[in-house]
Amino acid sequence: MRRIAFVAVAFALGNLLAVSTRAQEVTKPNPGTGPAAPTIDQSLEWKYAFNPKISPDGKRMVYEVQKTNWEENAFETSLWIVDVASGESHALTSSKKSSGGAEWSPDGKWIGFTSDRPGQLKDSPEGKSQLYVISLGGGEAQQITKAENGVDSFEWAPDSGQIAFTTGEAESKAMKDRKEKYGEYSVVHADYQMVHLWTVELFTGSAAEPKRLTEGDKFSVGDFSWSPDGTKIAFDAQRDPDLGSSGTRDIYVLTLNDKAVKRIVSTPEPDSNPKWSPNGKQIAYETADGAKFYYYLNTQIAVVGADGGEPQVLTEAFDEEPSLIGWGPDGIYFGAAMKTASHLFRLNPATGKIEKLSAPESMVANSFSFSRDYKQVAYRGTLENQYPEIYATGVAGWQGKKLTVMGEQTNGFTLAHREVISWKSADGTTIEGVLYTPTNLDAKKKYPLLVVIHGGPTGVDRPIVNADRYYPVERFVAKGAIVLRPNYRGSAGYGEKFRSLNVRNLGVGDYADVISGVDALIAKGLVDPERVGAMGWSQGGYISAYITTSSERFKAVSVGAGISDWMTYYVNTDITPFTRQYLHATPWDDPEIYQKTSPITNVLKAKTPTLIQHGENDKRVPIPNAYELRQALEDRGVPVKMVVYKGFGHGINKPKQQRAVMEENENWFGQYIWGEKPTPEPAAAPAEKK
Secondary structure (H helix, E strand, O other): OOOOOOOOOOOOOOOOOOOOOOOOOOOOOOOOOOOEOOOHHHHHHOOOEEEEEEOOOOOEEEEEEEEEEOOOOEEEEEEEEEEOOOOOEEEOOOOOOOEEEEEEOOOOOEEEEEEOOOOOOOOOOOOOOEEEEEEOOOOOOEEOOOOOOOOOEEEEOOOOOEEEEEEEOOOOHHHHHHHHHHOOOOOOOOOOOOEEEEEEEOOOOOOOOOEEOOOOOOOEEEEEEEOOOOOEEEEEEEOOOOHHHHHHOEEEEEEOOOOEEEEEEOOOOOEEEEEEOOOOOEEEEEEOOOOOOOOOOOOEEEEEEOOOOOOEEOOOOOOOOOEEEEEEOOEEEEEEEEOOEEEEEEEOOOOOOEEEOOOOOOOEEEEEEEOOOOOEEEEEEEOOOOOOEEEEEEOOOOOOEEOOOHHHHHOOEOOOEEEEEEEEOOOOOEEEEEEEEOOOOOOOOOEEEEEEEOOOOOOOOOOOOOOOOOOOHHHHHHOOOEEEEEEOOOOOOOOHHHHOOOOOOOOHHHHHHHHHHHHHHHHOOOEEEEEEEEEEEOHHHHHHHHHHHHOOOOOEEEEEOOOOOHHHHHHHOOOOHHHHHHHOOOOOOOHHHHHHOOHHHHHHHOOOOEEEEEEOOOOOOOOHHHHHHHHHHHHOOOOEEEEEEOOOOOOOOOHHHHHHHHHHHHHHHHHHHOOOOOOOOOOOOOOOOO
16 A cells, blocks of 8 residues: 655655667866766766666666756656676667666567657647556567556556556546536546546557546556466555545456446555455455554555455564565565565465565665566565666576666766664654764764755664765765765654554654754764764655754755645645544644644744745645745745746756755755854846847
8 A cells, every 4th residue: 555645755766777788988087186976967977777677587677767957957767678697688668758667578578668859649738657568589678558647557457468557547528528628627526537447459450549447537547467377456545645534545347348346445544555365266356354544554454355255464463565566376475564674574374474585684676577477576676775787697596687887977086975764752752763973984073964854754874875866975074074865753664563653742752852963973973063964855844844844953944845734724724634544633622632743833833944845736735834934934024035946846856956956955054063154145147238
């Protein structure tokens, strides 16, 4: 069950470009300059490989890569294919537009993917992701769909002869007539375009027209999977496409020969991500198991008969969030975070026994993909102070074989050292975090400290190397600071009780976790208490705003897409259940808890210079939060600067604007932590003479 949190942005996908493992272009420092941190542009150009998909026979793998196109101001993904035995790789797609979401046909002869490239089919809508297939025998990719709203997701049928996909409904004639008569307007919580299931037959000798499988305005389809015999599709659906309606998801089964739909799971709160058993008699899925307040509780994996019946929950003894992957011949496979690591697990549905498969203990492994027999697995993995790579291994006797060399991009740079540290918060809770220090750390020296706070709140920071986004951490360390990234209460990987500690305690407990980490480093003699700053995006921006209005300990703060007032947030956001889940009330039921946990409540105490950055069209944390905080700080005479990124939502996802975000943060902390002169704003163009 993929829960929506504030930060789905931050830098998870990064910028990705994989190239041949033997002939790889990498971004390196200028020759002759000596060891250095990457420039902001170099960091934005660093590449990742991600989303590996192993072939059914386990011999090849396709993975996604991305490059920074400064000219088009875009991060563009493409597909690469690698031979597992030899490690030799080459580009599978080369379009300037993005291609991704690759899936092998079960017979291993084709790869399907989605792309927003210019369409081959007549009347293809511009800029929408459509479904393509490409033969492993060679040739050009063939466009399969021209859906008005693009293809959301797809899956091959077991016989490789057709593909099921989801897409939003095309605009109805009634809606077109309304626009013609009255112009553009929308009715809140009414003008929905539901997402539905379709299939399209392949290789029929002519362009086949897709066939619609589900109809109506009673539900909107999410995840789905084919039955092993190809006669049915299991899917989850919610009452409408609103993010705030995700708690209404139930499990359905559709029979293809008559399009009959049967709801087989209707537990209160969300049930999602169905996966068939190998014999087709049962379906595993993720569930909140009826819990009213489920955002911070453990998701469970349950099993139900393919025709319905009483579900059986299998993971009650597993104290973390299992992410269901698939059901193989020897068990149900799932991934989960374990503190700052993440691993692959196998569940025996008969006994409930759970076995951890991936190694070593500190491995961060995710994006798992299996061969047909579940004996080979591909994944993305890394260890402490290493760069993420793509691996393949046998499931038994885990020995990861590295198939990319993306880490070569860091050669020649002097990067910060990362390590996990821990401390006690105000209430005695043990908090972990990742400490970034210079490689030549002097234990007798007191360093400036910058705290970088992740989003979520169920995000987690790990001691691995990633390209900087939003906050130029490597440059801060090279400049003489140490950096702390705290996994405050509510973070993933530390169990249900830990994730529940900020319930009706948002901001308050989070701030205590951050400031206690600062105090612990000061007590060790590492930190100059007169030069401490904090920054974060989304939930991290909220905690940073809380710091601005609650503490005089920090010399500068940067609030990225942060909440300043839970009331303002609640009535504007696209995910209203969030505050009801964590505060156990609406602002009408309990205005006091909304006030207690809102940074704006304490603004009369604010003194800290604050940079505010926000996307103009942010629906997750709407921009009124930023304006409210800015105006209050200005009225109080607190130094404040607000930067609005035009046309962007919750995430700033284009390279030039990410450059602007990073430079603003580098300059802000340069001014208030290092005492540098403020960087002048670009001069206005001279007025033309009349």
